[in-house]
Amino acid sequence: MITMRTSPHAVDFGDVRATNLAVVLRHVRANGPCSRADIAAATGLNKATVSSIVGDLIRRRLLRETGPSGHRIGRPAIMLALDGEPYAAIGIAVGSDHLTAMAVDLPGTCLLSWHRSFAEHAASPGLAVAAISTLARRAAARVTSQGRYVLGLTVGVPGLVDGDGVVRRSPTLGWRDMDLRGELVTALRQPGYAIAVDNEANLAVLAEQRYGPYPEATNLAYLTGGASIGAGVVVDGRLLRGNRGFSGGIGHIQVLPDGPACVCGRRGCLEALAGVPALIRRALPDLDVDVSLALDIQEIVRRAKAHEPATLDALAETGRWLGYGASLLANIVNPEVVILGGYFAPLTPWLLATVEAELAVRTVAPQAGGCRIAPATLGTESSALGAAARILDHIDAGHLPELPDD
Amino acid sequence: MITMRTSPHAVDFGDVRATNLAVVLRHVRANGPCSRADIAAATGLNKATVSSIVGDLIRRRLLRETGPSGHRIGRPAIMLALDGEPYAAIGIAVGSDHLTAMAVDLPGTCLLSWHRSFAEHAASPGLAVAAISTLARRAAARVTSQGRYVLGLTVGVPGLVDGDGVVRRSPTLGWRDMDLRGELVTALRQPGYAIAVDNEANLAVLAEQRYGPYPEATNLAYLTGGASIGAGVVVDGRLLRGNRGFSGGIGHIQVLPDGPACVCGRRGCLEALAGVPALIRRALPDLDVDVSLALDIQEIVRRAKAHEPATLDALAETGRWLGYGASLLANIVNPEVVILGGYFAPLTPWLLATVEAELAVRTVAPQAGGCRIAPATLGTESSALGAAARILDHIDAGHLPELPDD
Structure with a gap:
């Protein structure tokens, strides 16, 4: 006899009301305006529960009544819509x-x-x-x-x-x-x-999931491109946090033994090779004063647009290492898209081909496991x-x- | 105005009945024997829905009636328990x-x-x-x-x-x-x-989650140790599948540039360095005929128990590469435990210290992000x-x- 878990997928029965509230709120968002009876019929919740939940949501101004429906036979039902503006x-x-x-x-x-x-x-x-x-x-x-x-x-x-x-x-x-x-x-x-x-x-990655151009994607990853590199990963529609919230620490995985020193004290970390500061050092060796990352990136974009070979080479090298980083995600979490965020986004026109090539070579699944590379759409505000x-x-x-x- | 997803976390309203069936089934498993009224009270489902669902579950012999409760005032309720033996x-x-x-x-x-x-x-x-x-x-x-x-x-x-x-x-x-x-x-x-x-x-990893000694763990990973190395990952209680089901392909991540040739055609893959066949080649160089992995592992265990230095060195090297592999999981998905499966399980006494040491050094989060290493408990049948x-x-x-x- 094998001992069986009583609940292999945790169901928090104490949280049933929250679950039902969420079901009602999301149903109205997706299908509103709709009536209380519509909600009960669609969700399987009983009418008294729906009325109680809707009352709660109206009192909290998350839903509002929009007046009676004109499309019904018999007594018109009061229709509900999403509020939340307050x-x-x-x-x-x-x-x-x-x-x-x-x-x-x-x-x-x-x-x-x-x-x-x-x-x-x-x-x-x-x-x-x-x-x-x-x-x-x-x-x-x-x-x-x-x-x-x-x-x-x-x-x-x-x-x-x-x-x-x-x-x-x-x-x-x-x-x-x-x-x-x-x-x-x-x-x-x-x-x-x-x-x-x-x-x-x-x-x-939560912002890209909620507001970005990925309406159907439930598996996506985001690589930050500021002073550091980190990954945000959404799996099956939900943020991957891991046991203690320390998921996505991709920047300090060693990708080159005895590689360049990293701010973390190790050598050859992904961040030390693919990071924006490393790119700036490679692409702008003539600028020995750090002005700001934003201004440096503007200068790199200017030089890339002018087809300066040294700049394009520097971007290609960054692209190869970013492709290595993306392949770690593709092999382990198999996302549909790896989004290049932060300062990588405006550089994507020059990074994309090398990132994609390196990703394809380093991913064991065919066609990089279906993973594509895309620039972030929400800018530096993501x-x-x-x-x-x-x-x-x-x-x-x-x-x-x-x-x-x- | 930012366009908003209608449903950032997909709720399949067409699947509400399945969800409710699951809620009832798991409630009875966790709390049975219990009555239909108990289920309705605990889950917020209406009594007619509960009766209909219970009827379905009894008809399918997933639940059974165990007779009236003796502990109630008034009319005794019919109690329900998990069936499923058929x-x-x-x-x-x-x-x-x-x-x-x-x-x-x-x-x-x-x-x-x-x-x-x-x-x-x-x-x-x-x-x-x-x-x-x-x-x-x-x-x-x-x-x-x-x-x-x-x-x-x-x-x-x-x-x-x-x-x-x-x-x-x-x-x-x-x-x-x-x-x-x-x-x-x-x-x-x-x-x-x-x-x-x-x-x-x-x-x-599903087997370890359901039947293994991890009743509280909702983030766990399993490294296979047969002819190949792959990872199974459970995140937040659910199997990580990714976009096309190609998650966990950790065996063919390159961990040593220009390393030994791998069966996949690449060089320096984790599998080529940490895999069981690589260990056998290192630990048993005198055996030039492949008998079977199982017999070879028995021989390695015998030599390790006899403290043969070459065997212990070979195990230590395998342990270091396995620690590297575990650190990829620790950095990216932050599991609570990485389970050493297959033939790694019986070798864990000799692998553990080096796996743990390498994991700690290579994980950016303190204490390896809380990740521990444990042998699989379900043997080669997992x-x-x-x-x-x-x-x-x-x-x-x-x-x-x-x-x-x-």
């Missing part, structure tokens, strides 16, 4: 030299998009927390002044973030075991909204947008916001 | 030199466990199909003669298997674009049960057992068997 989700992305803040409402309207210099702040955790919390406070004040209720704040960072929002390792920022979430809760004096910290690649989207995903999963005090 | 799921694992067949019932009783030599069959797809279908027919006849209904047959192979059951690539077996599922359906003359073909590592478990998982997901003709 809510705002705030995302902040921490880059090596800048902060980006965005806010969106539940239906997806962008409420604000701000950029701030951060170069001088990252070195000191205290200054970093002050800069991030100041930006968060201003963003919250702005959307509150528009009559919106702040659902939450998510901060995206390049590095390994655990489930408590502690940045365990960020070679890019030089942070180690920094309790960013705890520091922000203190600095923001426990505001009425939830605060979370997450890996920037995870957030960027992590900030994904940070906001993460909060909306939480509502989609049936975790309703606290009622605003009104 | 059903058998058959799994067959194809190794490079043997076939393993297993059958289990829904509660987990092992009904049969057979091994057959396969060495002379693999080279010819026609002989292979004949050998596999003969074994399947005999297993089906055995469990049918015990009064059980065959739910399905899953065949596990080392290699990339697409969603249609076509073995796209199997360097180990020398197969390429072989429609194994189609061939088996023909050879078995369209039996009344479902036939599926899947990757052996996927099946092994893939065959997982092949059967895959069929039971399908029922757990609410896809009920066709009614037996009785």
Whole structure:
């Protein structure tokens, strides 16, 4: 007799109400306007449960009644539609030299998009927390002044973030075991909204999944292209987090024994060979002062457009290493698309052919396992947008916001 | 205005009945015996839906009534418990030199466990199909003669298997674009049960998840250790399949540029360095005739127990490369445990320290991201057992068997 798990796929029965809330909310989003009876018929939930859930959702202004249907026989039914405009989700992305803040409402309207210099702040955790919390406070004040209720704040960072929002390792920022979430809760004096910290690649792939041109894709990966390289991976429609939230740490996999030194202290890491700083060193050896990644990339694009051979060679080498990185994802997680994010996106015209060729050679499955390479479509704002989207995903999963005090 | 997906997490409303069936079945498994009213109260499904679902499940002999409860005030309720004993799921694992067949019932009783030599069959797809279908027919006849209904047959192979059951690539077996599922359906003359073909590592990790000592783990990975190396990965409780089912192809990731030639035609693949055949070549250079992997591994264990330095060195080198392979999984998917399967399992006492050390050095997250290394517990039968478990998982997901003709 083999001992059998009682529940090989965890079903949280305590969470049945949240599941049902999510089912109703998503049904109305996909099929609204629709009536309570329509929802009950389509979902198999009983009418009393649907009425109770709809009441909850209306009270929280996630649904609204749009008036009676004119297309029915007999007593007209009250129709329901998605609301959610009274809510705002705030995302902040921490880059090596800048902060980006965005806010969106539940239906997806962008409420604000701000950029701030951060170069001088990252070195000191205290200054970093002050800069991030100041930006968060201003963003919250702005959307509150528009009559919106702040659902939450998510901060995206390049590095390994655990489930408590502690940045365990960020070679890019030089942070180690920094309790960013705890520091922000203190600095923001426990505001009425939830605060979370997450890996920037995870957030960027959530943004591409929710707002990007991949309506059918349920398996996608995103490679960040800022000061560092990390991967965000969506598997079967859901973010791959792993056991402790440390998935996607592709940048520090060794791809060349005894290769160049990496910021992490190892040698030959993918990031040290395929990363944007490595590209800048190869493509712009004549520029010995780091101006900013953004300006350096503009210069590389200018030279590439002018067909300068040294620049094209440098881009081809970066493309080959990026193809190696993409093949690691293709072999292990078999995504439908690997999205080149950050500064890789504007360079895609010159990277694509070498990335694709290297990917095909290094992937054991035929045709790279069906994996294609595509530039990110949401620009450098993808992590900030994904940070906001993460909060909306939480509502989609049936975790309703606290009622605003009104 | 950002365009919003109507359903970022796919909810298949057409599948609501299957979901509800699964919820009821798993509730009874976890909490039975229980009444229909208990189920309705716990799941939020209405009583008419629960009655209809329970009726279906009883008719299909997945649940049974155990008589009235004695612990209630008022009219005693009829209690329900898991049945499923009338059903058998058959799994067959194809190794490079043997076939393993297993059958289990829904509660987990092992009904049969057979091994057959396969060495002379693999080279010819026609002989292979004949050998596999003969074994399947005999297993089906055995469990049918015990009064059980065959739910399905899953065949596990080392290699990339697409969603249609076509073995796209199997360097180990020398197969390429072989429609194994189609061939088996023909050879078995369209039996009344479902036939599926899947990757052996996927099946092994399903077996460890369902029957192994990881009751709480929802993120686990399994490294096969037969003639080839592949990974099966469970993420968030679910098998990671990827876009086309080609996930876990870790064996042919290059870990040493210009390394030894691999059966796939590349050089320096993980399999060429960490694989069991490579270990045998290193540890038993004096044996120049391939007897069988199993006998060779017995000899390595004997020499390791005798502390022969050359054998211990060979095991240490294999351990280092396996640690490299485990670190690829740790960095990208962050599992809680990497299970050393197949012939690696009996060698774990000598491999463990070097695997762990290499894993720790090569994983960017602290403490290898919480990843530990453990030997497989289900022996060389894990893939065959997982092949059967895959069929039971399908029922757990609410896809009920066709009614037996009785």
